[in-house]
Amino acid sequence: METDLQRLLTSLMQRDIEDPRLLGTVITAVAVSRDNQSSVIKVHGMKRDDAAIVVERLTRLIPHFERELRRILAKRRLPTLKFEWDDGLDAGNDMVDLLNKLSRV
DSSP states (O other): OHHHHHHHHHHHHHHHOOOGGGTTOEEEEEEEOTTSSEEEEEEEOSOGGGHHHHHHHHHHTHHHHHHHHHHHHOOSOOOEEEEEEOHHHHHHHHHHHHHHHHHHO
8 A cells, every 4th residue: 555655645746746945855664554544755855945835836636636546446445644854864864965075184
């Protein structure tokens, strides 16, 4: 289910979103609860400063995504969608930057 959601949401984002603030936004992970009632979609974009805006704009698009997913998957029970910024990538990037600075010293 997670792989299907990630693949389909990625396609929908590429096909249906024209918001320039969402350009370069990628889905990094999808986690579906054991009971298939809810899901968390981790996203990351070009700028960490835009994290709140990206999540807010994707959240506004949830009804569209759910409608399209129901049509494509033909399932009655689709988990609710929740978008979150993937902080793990930011932490990893910060570590690489720190290591690069240390290697120059």
